[in-house]
Amino acid sequence: xxxxxxxxxxxxxxxxxxxxxxxxxxxxxxxxxxxxxxxxxxxxxxxxxxxxxxxxxxxxxxxxxxxxxxxxxxxxxxxxxxxxxxxxxxxxxxxxxxxxxxxxxxxxxxxxxxxxxxxxxxxxxxxxxxxxxxxxxxxxxxxxxxxxxxxxxxxxxxxxxxxxxxxxxxxxxxxxxxxxxxxxxxxxxxxxxxxxxxxxxxxxxxxxxxxxxxxxxxxxxxxxxxxxxxxxxxxxxxxxxxxxxxxxxxx
Amino acid sequence: xxxxxxxxxxxxxxxxxxxxxxxxxxxxxxxxxxxxxxxxxxxxxxxxxxxxxxxxxxxxxxxxxxxxxxxxxxxxxxxxxxxxxxxxxxxxxxxxxxxxxxxxxxxxxxxxxxxxxxxxxxxxxxxxxxxxxxxxxxxxxxxxxxxxxxxxxxxxxxxxxxxxxxxxxxxxxxxxxxxxxxxxxxxxxxxxxxxxxxxxxxxxxxxxxxxxxxxxxxxxxxxxxxxxxxxxxxxxxxxx
Numbered sequence: 001x002x003x004x005x006x007x008x009x010x011x012x013x014x015x016x017x018x019x020x021x022x023x024x025x026x027x028x029x030x031x032x033x034x035x036x037x038x039x040x041x042x043x044x045x046x047x048x049x050x051x052x053x054x055x056x057x058x059x060x061x062x063x064x065x066x067x068x069x070x071x072x073x074x075x076x077x078x079x080x081x082x083x084x085x086x087x088x089x090x091x092x093x094x095x096x097x098x099x100x101x102x103x104x105x106x107x108x109x110x111x112x113x114x115x116x117x118x119x120x121x122x123x124x125x126x127x128x129x130x131x132x133x134x135x136x137x138x139x140x141x142x143x144x145x146x147x148x149x150x151x152x153x154x155x156x157x158x159x160x161x162x163x164x165x166x167x168x169x170x171x172x173x174x175x176x177x178x179x180x181x182x183x184x185x186x187x188x189x190x191x192x193x194x195x196x197x198x199x200x201x202x203x204x205x206x207x208x209x210x211x212x213x214x215x216x217x218x219x220x221x222x223x224x225x226x227x228x229x230x231x232x233x234x235x236x237x238x239x240x241x242x243x244x245x246x247x248x249x250x251x
Numbered sequence: 252x253x254x255x256x257x258x259x260x261x262x263x264x265x266x267x268x269x270x271x272x273x274x275x276x277x278x279x280x281x282x283x284x285x286x287x288x289x290x291x292x293x294x295x296x297x298x299x300x301x302x303x304x305x306x307x308x309x310x311x312x313x314x315x316x317x318x319x320x321x322x323x324x325x326x327x328x329x330x331x332x333x334x335x336x337x338x339x340x341x342x343x344x345x346x347x348x349x350x351x352x353x354x355x356x357x358x359x360x361x362x363x364x365x366x367x368x369x370x371x372x373x374x375x376x377x378x379x380x381x382x383x384x385x386x387x388x389x390x391x392x393x394x395x396x397x398x399x400x401x402x403x404x405x406x407x408x409x410x411x412x413x414x415x416x417x418x419x420x421x422x423x424x425x426x427x428x429x430x431x432x433x434x435x436x437x438x439x440x441x442x443x444x445x446x447x448x449x450x451x452x453x454x455x456x457x458x459x460x461x462x463x464x465x466x467x468x469x470x471x472x473x474x475x476x477x478x479x480x481x482x483x484x485x486x487x488x489x490x491x
Binding site: 074077097100101141146159160161169170172175 | 335339344349354356434436438442445446448449450451452454
């Protein structure tokens with residue numbers, strides 16, 4: 001019996017110590033897919049996209065192995081805090097509210113947001129009298145959601161969706177007058193159909209996109225920041241960006 | 252009272268006046284959706300339940316099929332088919348049906364809920380009618396009552412009493428199933444909680460509060476049905 005107890009405590013001691021000494025040889029990163037062109041499945045089933053390529057480059061830089069974990073947007077922060085993964089690279093905008101729960105890296109890109117509607121809708125999205133009573137689609141809890149709610153919440157009907165897919169489906173189905181989305185997402189999913197167009201100019205919203213970590217993982221965040229800075233300087237970032245975008249999103 | 256409430260609200264970030272108003276809006280939508288669905292569903296289910304007991308297979312089999320389909324598939328699938336499915340069919344979108352009813356999220360959702368609860372209620376009524384003691388029906392026949400009179404005087408009154416506990420369950424299930432309305436952009440109680448959760452990243456506060464509201468509604472319903480059962484089923488109780 002005594003031997004058994006000693007053996008068990010030895011095993012426990014070993015596992016405990018191996019858990020504590022986190023040297024980040026392996027980093028699990030959460031993504032909400034699909035969110036073209038940032039993260040999506042290629043026709044052959046492999047995960048690809050701007051953030052996936054950039055994340056892999058960062059991992060190569062810090063000498064770690066990246067594992068990508070698909071996670072729905074709604075539960076992405078609780079999943080991080082519950083240690084299902086170590087980082088989030090899923091186009092998460094840096095906001096004050098989120099910064100209370102997670103630790104953000106430096107911003108690694110910023111895209112403008114854009115209005116999309118059916119051709120001939122003749123909307124002026126800045127004019128409240130034109131927008132009165134219009135049904136506007138946004139993704140729930142995004143910067144675009146906050147922006148629209150703040151600027152026009154008193155005159156329009158805001159419809160909040162969990163995924164961009166549902167949102168686009170309802171726009172093409174005719175239930176929405178106009179949607180306010182991250183511009184590149186709308187570019188890839190909405191205006192590919194020639195019946196739809198962008199309304200007005202693109203609008204810059206927010207402080208950019210950062211990698212989210214648990215608050216206590218400052219060390220990992222530092223590693224990411226250093227690697228991102230290097231990639232931005234040595235041209236790797238630009239190469240990856242040009243693969244997916246025809247315009248500049250670098251910050 | 253109001254002063255205390257104001258003090259309490261001033262102390263936290265999440266339950267402000269605007270979020271409470273958001274919850275209240277959700278509460279109203281949930282109550283509307285559930286009770287409209289239950290009332291319309293019950294009105295549809297009553298004739299269907301009676302006809303379902305018919306011996307003519309041309310009458311009872313189609314109803315059986317309807318009940319089988321709607322009880323055999325998840326409500327969320329039915330909702331998706333009615334909400335997103337109808338938006339894909341161009342011939343529907345050209346009619347008045349689309350402009351007036353299907354383009355709002357509320358009505359496709361109500362239709363799905365009505366069809367679903369009507370199927371369950373039909374089966375509850377059918378079961379209760381089937382369980383009428385044969386002696387009661389024979390006695391009614393011996394008195395020379397017609398089919399309609401038997402239904403009206405003997406079978407339905409006792410069937411309703413027998414169906415009541417099962418129907419109370421259906422009402423509560425419907426209330427809880429209504430939470431899926433939030434996936435088609437309706438801001439019901441759960442939709443309000445999801446909005447507030449995604450704005451403040453506080454899942455516990457947002458959802459615990461909404462769970463407490465659902466509990467309150469459920470208890471009110473249980474209390475109401477208990478009262479009704481005590482009244483209608485008094486003759487079945489032991490004397491002492």
